[in-house]
Amino acid sequence: MARKQVPEILQRQIVARSRLLRIEAVDLKFSNGVERQFERMQSSGRGAVMIVPFIDDEQIMLVREYAAGLHNYQLGFPKGLIDPGETPEEAALRELKEEIGYGARELIPLKSVTMAPQFFSATMHIFIARDLYPEKLEGDEPEPLEQVPWQLHKAEALLAQEDFTEARSIAALLMTLRKLQK
Template identity: 30%
Template structure:
């Protein structure tokens, strides 16, 4: 037991959706007092840093309803039940970009918002890309535009706030710090 651990006394499910569920936990704090914690449960996700042979980064632009605006992002998606993250990353890359990786490497995993959610994102590096003949096969409710950009162009998109999400910012920093392009 960790000295800051909060012991769950009771969990009250509030909502169960296609992607997330929401619950309220009553917890016992380390000092003996009780508190409530609102928690979002998420199956986890993957994102892919995909690099072309000519050292461009593959990004996708899509509308994000929660923000009421489009964002430019690295290809990403949620894990299906029981799905291995590497297979999910390969699937998402192919669905969103029409590319299949010749080589896929796990880079890092991180929690997106640990104060209220258990979502973990597994980051993969995809290299030796091969264009798939049948092209994009995105989900029925997903509309994306493929972009292949230099690191300088990606950094300009960041300055323009077209890239505005943490996973993509993290991915660009990883590319730059590791001299991948």
């Protein structure tokens, strides 16, 4: 299949800004001559990480934390932004120590994913972490995260949990299960 030509950017302008977000209006011209304006959230360019930590061969660790967008507590995997100068692997190891109090001797990359790429330019790198050892770093969470161990053979029950809804956590779980089947 032939690659499509990306539209020409005619103009870019920041139309809204907050402490965390920047919204950019982008005027585009498509190869067929049609012009449109899109709005997109600008990312920091650093990306983020999510980790599926294995406590042992049968048990993974999740965290329950406050989700401001939904104004409730959500269950998911440890995750966070990549700090300036960090590699995704370094960020994954740091986030594990901050969120669940463990380091990992082995990180297995699963996949880098995007969320709503029509509107966001952010990438999340998903890893499996194995051979964990206790090591804690101070995190930036406003309250301690609840650690929730989960038996992997109960993955269907996890998918049915009312507070396990984040698409990236669901994708990470399903990719992990698929990788284990190989």
